[in-house]
Amino acid sequence: MDPLIPEKVQQAVGILDEQGIDLWLTFVRETSAAGDPMLPLIFGADLTWESALIVTRRGERIAIVGHYEADTARNTGAYSEVLEFHKSIREPLAETIARLDPAQIAVNTSTQNLYADGLSHGMYQKMQDYLGAKYASRLVSAEGIIAPLRGRKTAEEIRRIRTAVATTAEIYQEAFEYIEVGRTEREINAYMLERTGERGLQPAWDPQSCPAVNSGPDSPIGHTMPTEIKVAPGHLVHFDFGVRQDGYCSDIQRMVYMLKPGESDAPEPVRRAFETIWRSIHAAIEKMKPGAPGAEADAAARQAVLDAGYPEYMHATGHQLGRAVHDGGGLIGPMWEKYGDLPQIPLEAGNVFTLEPGLVVSGYGYMSIEEDVLLSEDGVEFLGPPQSELILKG
Numbered sequence: 001m002d003p004l005i006p007e008k009v010q011q012a013v014g015i016l017d018e019q020g021i022d023l024w025l026t027f028v029r030e031t032s033a034a035g036d037p038m039l040p041l042i043f044g045a046d047l048t049w050e051s052a053l054i055v056t057r058r059g060e061r062i063a064i065v066g067h068y069e070a071d072t073a074r075n076t077g078a079y080s081e082v083l084e085f086h087k088s089i090r091e092p093l094a095e096t097i098a099r100l101d102p103a104q105i106a107v108n109t110s111t112q113n114l115y116a117d118g119l120s121h122g123m124y125q126k127m128q129d130y131l132g133a134k135y136a137s138r139l140v141s142a143e144g145i146i147a148p149l150r151g152r153k154t155a156e157e158i159r160r161i162r163t164a165v166a167t168t169a170e171i172y173q174e175a176f177e178y179i180e181v182g183r184t185e186r187e188i189n190a191y192m193l194e195r196t197g198e199r200g201l202q203p204a205w206d207p208q209s210c211p212a213v214n215s216g217p218d219s220p221i222g223h224t225m226p227t228e229i230k231v232a233p234g235h236l237v238h239f240d241f242g243v244r245q246d247g248y249c250s251d252i253q254r255m256v257y258m259l260k261p262g263e264s265d266a267p268e269p270v271r272r273a274f275e276t277i278w279r280s281i282h283a284a285i286e287k288m289k290p291g292a293p294g295a296e297a298d299a300a301a302r303q304a305v306l307d308a309g310y311p312e313y314m315h316a317t318g319h320q321l322g323r324a325v326h327d328g329g330g331l332i333g334p335m336w337e338k339y340g341d342l343p344q345i346p347l348e349a350g351n352v353f354t355l356e357p358g359l360v361v362s363g364y365g366y367m368s369i370e371e372d373v374l375l376s377e378d379g380v381e382f383l384g385p386p387q388s389e390l391i392l393k394g
Contacts, residue, residue: 001076002247004156005044009061009078012042012149016057019144022102026053026142027119027127036108036118038146040247041323045072050089050126053079056100064092090130097135105135106142112340115150115328116143147329151320152350158374158383160248161321161352164204165372165384167243168250171195175211176391179256181233185213185226196243204242204249204325211241214366221358221366233260236270236365237393242325249325251354252384253370256391266390272308273359273367274390280304280357281371284317284332285380288347288373294318294332295343301357302334310359316343318355321372327352351375352383 016024028036031046039046042053049066062081063073070084083092097105109124110116119127128136153161175192192211196203203210213226216235220227231237235258242250255274257266265271284301301317316333319326330345332353353375358368372383 006078012055024055024106037115110143113143116146151329164245164250188213189226214238238366273361276308318353321352
């Protein structure tokens with residue numbers, strides 16, 4: 001089993017104590033069809049029957065599972081007590097909760113954090129029935145536990161993200177050599193996916209749009225598939241790509257300019273746009289400090305783009321990165337309704353974020369750089385070599 005699982009479960013104990021919450025209960029069933037998004041981090045395998053994973057601020061770590069899955073629970077190394085049942089989880093769950101007698105029971109429901117919202121409505125009703133009125137009245141959201149648990153990366157988690165970032169840089173370098181006038185966006189996408197598969201890896205998100213490849217001003221931007229548009233002189237070629245390696249993701253955007261005949265450098269509008277994005281990223285970095293809300297860094301990055309005379313980009317400046325490419329928790333974003341309170345969550349040491357402001361360069365295409373960065377008490381560190389200069393291709 002993954003040695004990270006007991007490490008993260010033990011980390012949860014400290015977070016519970018910090019939050020003043022007695023007990024965290026993750027209640028699941030048939031997770032191959034409807035898995036709680038926290039399960040890979042705290043269990044690492046699917047569970048078939050109704051199962052309860054319990055962590056307390058006093059350090060109890062209890063798994064209540066069907067008898068056929070008891071050995072799997074023990075083999076995680078995360079749970080000091082494994083209780084198995086044959087016919088129903090009702091009795092061992094109710095008895096365990098009564099024995100622990102928590103004042104608050106945090107469960108995986110949230111209106112803000114998708115990774116803290118894995119408990120279905122039906123399972124919530126069933127859990128209330130099993131717990132009885134006394135303890136069902138003590139249920140609270142686990143979002144205050146799950147956000148820091150996902151967000152505070154351990155040394156091993158950071159090592160894995162660094163490795164994914166390094167692999168992504170290797171594949172990018174191969175793609176930069178492959179790209180040439182006349183190749184289509186789809187051909188470049190397929191080439192990068194082949195290089196990913198050769199390494200035994202998967203893209204960090206849907207392979208239909210990972211990598212995203214956008215060549216020139218007519219390419220659709222966003223969560224779309226590459227097209228049959230061909231790379232041409234004078235095009236900005238934009239990439240958005242990451243890999244999933246050893247359970248952790250990278251998410252990096254890169255920019256190439258295709259020189260026209262007679263050009264030795266990109267034209268002024270392209271250079272100016274690149275410099276604006278670079279300033280925007282560094283404006284965000286200057287505001288990224290433990291305890292500061294993500295909205296402050298977003299505002300600084302956004303203002304750098306506006307001050308240069310470009311329209312406001314209609315997305316967050318950055319998101320957390322880890323086991324998922326969008327890893328939940330705090331957001332470096334604006335206070336828009338769709339983001340809820342996530343931009344107000346204070347940044348923490350150990351958070352890994354992307355930074356990805358963007359703009360359109362009229363007549364040339366989309367311009368965005370995306371860097372993966374680690375926040376520590378000492379500042380912000382790029383997890384791989386950043387793109388500080390526009391790549392030029394003849």
